[in-house]
Amino acid sequence: MSESENIVVETAEKIFSDLADAQQINRDTQGAWKAPLWQALTDAGLPLSWVAEEFGGAGASLAEGFSVLGVAGRFAIAVPLAETMLAGWLLAQAKIAAPAGEMTVAPASPKDRMIVNADGTLSGRARGVPFATSAKHIAVLASAANGPAIALLAASAARIEAGLNLGGDSSDVVTLDRTEPLAINPAPQRFDQTALMLMGGVVRSLQIAGALESMLAISVRYSNERVAFEKKISRFQAVQHNLAKLAGESAAALAAATSAADTLANASSFNDEAVFLEAAAAKIRCSEAAEKGSGIAHQVHGAIGFTIEHILHRYSLRALAWRDDFGSESHWAVELGKRVAHRGADELWPLVASR
Amino acid sequence: MTAALRFDPIRLPPKCKELRQEVRAFLAEEIAGGTFNPFKPKGEDIDAPAFSRKVGERGWIGMTWPKKYGGHERSFLERYVVTEEMRVANAPTRRFFVADRQSGPVLLKYAPEHIKMDILPRICRGELCFAIGMSEPNSGSDLFAARTRASKTDGGYLINGTKIWTSSAHIADYMIAIFRTSAPTKENRRHGLTQFLVKMKQSGIKVNPIGQITGQFEFNEVVFTDYFVPDDHLLGEIDGAWKQATSELAYERSGPERFLETYYVLTELVRAVGSQPDSRAAEGIGRLVAQLHTMRRMSVSVAGMLQAGKEPVVEASIVKDIGTVWEQQLPHRVRDLAAFVEEGVGNRETLERQLAFAIKTAPKLTIQGGTTEVLRGIIARGLGLR
DSSP states (O other), rough: OOHHHHHHHHHHHHHHHHOOOOHHHHHHTTTTTTHHHHHHHTTTOOTTTTTOOTTTTTOHHHHHHHHHHHHHHHTTTTHHHHHHHHHHHHHHHOOOOOOOOOEEEESSSSTTTOOOOOSOOEEEEEEEETTTTTEEEEEEEETTTTTTEEEEEEEGGSSOOBBBOOOOOOOEEEEEEEOOOSSEEETTTTOOOHHHHHHHHHHHHHHHHHHHHHHHHHHHHHHHHHHEEEEEEEGGGHHHHHHHHHHHHHHHHEEEEEEEEHHHHOSOOOHHHHHHHHHHHHHHHHHHHHHHHHHHHHHHGGGGGGGSSSTHHHHHHHHHTTTTSSSSSHHHHHHHHHHHHHHHHHGHHHHHHHH | OOOOOOOOOOOOOHHHHHHHHHHHHHHHHHHTTTTTTTTOGGGGGGGOOHHHHHHHHOOOOSSTSSSTTTTTOOOHHHHHHHHHHHHHTTTTOOHHHHHIIIIIHHHHSSSSSHHHHHHHHHTTTTTEEEEEEEBBTSSSSSSSGGEEEEEEEETTEEEEEEEEEETTTTSSSEEEEEEESSSOOOOOTTTTTEEEESSSSSSSSEEEEEOOSOOEEEEEEEEEEHHHHHEGGGEESTTTHHHHHHHHHHHHHGGGTTTTTTTTTHHHHHHHHHSOOOOOHHHHHHHHHHHHHHHHHHHHHHHHHHHTTTOOOHHHHHEEEEEEEEHHHHHHHHHTTTTTTTTTTTTTHHHHHHHHHHHHHHHHHTTTTSSSSHHHHHHHTTOOOO
């Protein structure tokens, strides 16, 4: 990690430790923690990390932003930091200045499409859009007659049906019906919805990996405290082996996600087989790790981890929920499998061993 | 927080690309010349002394070792490329692989200078085959229960006892083995074992082959009867082998051979389903490739740590745990996914033959070189649980 990445990571860790303590958030039924946290993140320039200074952002590198998202995953924070970063990044692709405040992106699923009408308005329906209800603006990728376009619109101009994901965070349906954008520009050459989904998928992979790191840490801590049959449960081999498996899943998720992030940070285009492999594999493997890892974390905790008072669900349910955004593991597995089959059997190893 | 496990994204440097092409071209030539058949996974187990010498001539054995011992002072990442290409091609590496991976590094660290000068260059030339003498009839995973005795005699030690499950002992020139030189102490049950370099072609040693469920005979029982080892063949500290074993593990447990053992069935599955697979096959292949890619990134990352002079024992154990469980399950997953492949598809017979062999091989993968249970114990210790 570079020195500037270290500084950004330390800044994010400090803010989250001070203002996003899981225990306090869990007790706060009114959501009073949200405003100060968002303010601190904004003051540090983190939501617009990926927006150039000339467009009102912090002008951080992709690598720095990815590192922040790994930390955000470790704290399982429930404010639209990742979404605002993604929206700022998407807008920057089309040189549209990012406004202040919370944002999100649409579509957030490879199945949904937005279109640009002949009169320049936008139409379409996007499901599972994270934090649309709390966003002030939405960055939209839409198909126009002459190729993909990127648009900024006021969230108030869209019809938003509120929903919740597994972790209890907003996951909404955004419907556009001849909606006027605030700004619209063509997407850059060879930028399409797959690119947005791959980028979103890597963001979620980093968050899942971070959440798994925390699940491992709190499970290990709990097993060293809890006594059963007159000894700490960490002394039981069955528990030790379960935790070793959780460590493996956490490590695999972290390796896959950081490798994919590093690949995107150094890639010149999304139209590259190695980029596709890295990003798709990260989303697939992190999602699988979320299932196995959260299962073990709950098993180690027993009934207490199943209570709303305990913080475990903040990590486990979010990690599980994040699997669904920007293409599930099933979606990416089918896409990756098709590409591998299309390349042919003898081209599989050269692809895997390409870097 | 627990001590964080890190697997930083390590990329193979550009010169690895060239090397990879050289290795592929060499292997293609050897295949064309009939040295081995890449579609026959048993190829890895055929004894191919001439192939071993050719690999040595290319400079691909002892790649990371000092030049003065015949090595090539190249990086762990370059060695990684050679290892994975050989493995994927099912090349017959048995003769040199153990010496290259483990025995050589042990000698480098603990052997006296004249032995290093004598043996290491011959390993690098592909002339020597090594075996590892760890398990005994009553000491498998519980390494420190080993009872084969090394008793002090004039100018050396007399060895009496039996090693078992010793791969390649029937063709090996040397074995690096642990023998009991003292009784364990009350405070430290690991105390009292010493590492020795053992010459195989000498009287007092008897190698009895043991048949395996695959039909192969690649491991053995090795019986020592008043077998003499000279003093200068003692490696490292008397009674202190347990301190030496740990650093070996990071080398032994994190390489590409820990998840590529049954890889060939995945290649044949992709061939069998053709260029337009249905969703079921596509999803299955996509998941397997994602899992494979992730393990390779973890394994390359550990190679990067070794290059940086670290001893990533826990990380290496995680790679071997996940990798061996994966390669063990792979033939079964491939069998599932191939269930609806049409009769008459060109490679169906090859795939079925390979599956039959891979499924029989699978049980050993999570046992050899440290069982899943032992690995998880090491990981648990790293997590602060024991």
